[in-house]
Amino acid sequence: MRFVGVASPSTFLLLTTMLAGLAYWPGLSGGFLFDDYPNLDALGHLGGVRNWETFKAFVFSGWSGPTGRPIALASFLLDDNTWPSHAPWFKHTNLLIHILCGLLLCWASLLLVRNLKTVSERQAQWMSVLACALWLLHPYMVSTTLYVVQRMAQLATLFCLVGIVLYLYGRLQLAMRPRRAYILMSLAVGAGTLMATFSKENGALLPLLVLVIESCLPKEGRPVWQWRALFLWLPSLAVTVLLARYIDLSDNPWPNRNFNQVERLLTEARIVCEYLLHLFVPRIEGNGLYQDGYIISKGLFEPASTFLAIVFLAALLVVAFAIRKKAPLISLGVLFFFASHLMESTVVGLELYFEHRNHLASLFLFLPLAYYCVVYSAHFKLLPVLAVVVLGILASMTWWRASLWSDNDKLELYWVQSATDSPRAINAVAAHYMNNGDYEKANEYLLAASRRLPHSSLLTARLLLQKVWAGQASEQDFIQAGERLKFQEFDAQTVKGIRTLVERVTGGSTASNSLDYARYSLNLLDTMESSPVYGQFPLFMRLVAYLRAQLYLYIGDAAQAYGYYSLAISRYQETDAALAMVAEMGSAGYPEKALELLEQATQVLAQQDSRKLKRSRMSYEQDIAYLEGALREAMKTKNTATEAP
Incomplete structure (x- = not known):
């Protein structure tokens, strides 16, 4: 043949x-x-x-x-x-x-x-x-x-x-x-x-x-x-x-x-x-x-x-x-x-x-x-x-x-033309409009899609994020979003969206609204945590503690930030996450609180299974020693500056 x-x-x-x-x-x-x-x-x-x-x-x-x-x-x-x-x-x-x-x-x-x-x-x-x-x-x-x-x-x-x-x-x-x-x-x-x-x-x-x-x-x-x-x-x-x-x-x-x-x-x-x-x-x-x-x-x-x-x-x-x-x-x-x-x-x-x-x-x-x-x-x-x-x-x-x-842009736009009932596709279209500066069109598109798909928490989170991004969100927007999210279907992409929202708020790029947005975001997290949907997910609960810590740190409430960082560390029970939180607290100008968190991170390292560590235990111990030295030095510098006339 x-x-x-x-x-x-x-x-x-x-x-x-x-x-x-x-x-x-x-x-x-x-x-x-x-x-x-x-x-x-x-x-x-x-x-x-x-x-x-x-x-x-x-x-x-x-x-x-x-x-x-x-x-x-x-x-x-x-x-x-x-x-x-x-x-x-x-x-x-x-x-x-x-x-x-x-x-x-x-x-x-x-x-x-x-x-x-x-x-x-x-x-x-x-x-x-x-x-x-x-x-x-x-x-x-x-x-x-x-x-x-x-x-x-x-x-x-x-x-x-x-x-x-x-x-x-x-x-x-x-x-x-x-x-x-x-x-x-x-x-x-x-x-x-x-x-x-x-x-x-x-x-x-x-x-x-x-x-x-x-x-x-x-x-x-x-x-x-x-x-x-x-x-x-x-x-x-x-x-x-x-x-x-x-x-x-x-x-x-x-x-x-x-x-x-x-x-x-x-x-x-x-x-x-x-x-x-x-x-x-x-x-x-x-x-x-x-x-x-x-x-x-x-x-x-x-x-x-x-x-x-x-x-x-x-x-x-x-x-x-x-x-x-x-x-x-x-x-x-x-x-x-x-x-x-x-x-x-x-x-x-x-x-x-x-x-x-x-x-x-x-x-x-x-x-x-x-x-x-x-x-x-x-x-x-x-x-x-x-x-x-x-x-x-x-x-x-x-x-x-x-x-x-x-071409990723053409590919995604091709997909969304046929995936009309996909919240992720709708989210991508809204992002496309936002990236092209058409804020009003993005909002109108999301509002229409939310009415058609009322159970989608992803669309609710995306609409709020867009308003925050444009600096046009009101306290009522946060309240309404929280009430809807409380009973809507769980979506891992929604959790990612809430994290992005907090990062946007604490990034300080929302000008005069930023502190208000931080307080509104704390109320939003309270509502979501009380939800019969989101409240049952350990992944979300540990993230909530971490996001609260970031928001309080941004507001300037070091005591609350420390409390929630400590709670997040105890929920994550993961050395890399703990050390990252220590670094955030120290970088914000609170070395004494960061040292207390470092003690907790050291305990997490001692209890964590070596097979689950991403690096050798010795490597983490060296990082902890370095962090401790840097934080103590920062405390000395801070005390010296305070005592100076």
């Missing part, structure tokens, strides 16, 4: 990787987005990653998941070791990882087909190359590749693919070199799972994914049941049990979400169907990262598409099991897709919708298409031409989407 004059599968693979590079090239000039900032700004927290102390502080201080994802964080050091940085450096590396994943997918597909032993070697090569091309050039992968922080998802896919390749290669060696084969397969599942999991937690699904692959392969050549039990069944069972512990069918298992677990499961049925639709009927761009306005399923028929989605997915699953022997690759593509979504699209209280969840899940979805295209190409001569046309369309769509990703 030949594809439009291309001499060999290897040449076609080379052309595919070059085409992928060209298709993604426009997007490499884009900037950082959303979660890039909180995940990467720690690069500059200690003046850059320069030695073991700063390396440890960055790599082992991750917060994006239970593991901290240290391998993914370490990979960012390939591109820069400080912050702010230059996004294209990171995007270039992401593109290389994407292409490497494509090449590994080609190898994995080739080994899969070889294990089936149903076609010739030449056919197997063409199948693997075509399956790789369909995945590599698909526009759906753009958001994972060009969104810098999603390198975490990329690396999880990469290490899962390495594990799958080694496993399949070892499986082919079982009859000839069993000892070597078992070593390879054990290494594949063990090391592959470890590396993938410490890149992103869904990498822990690798044993289950290998088990899915094994269930679709012939029994001939299968590892002994003892090995399968130890390396595949037990780890898969452990992950399943761990996920089962998250099951909570109560009315409000996640106070920080506007859906419960039943609603999440119902909604995810529609979302997974939508994922499949866009994988097989691709589009250039959709709502992007503004998915917080996605309609939640409140019941089987609310909306009616929920029931249809569940029926479709159930039927798809049943068919996939039923045809495992007759059409193993179709079965594999479907079951692998479902298994990959087990962690992020079921009972864990994550946000509902993200495209990058399909980076791993979609790996083998296109292999059946490639298989039947090659098998029937001898009977239908136009099939190779049609395949090339499809690849050309995919590459052009990827190029257009990457071009859109090259």
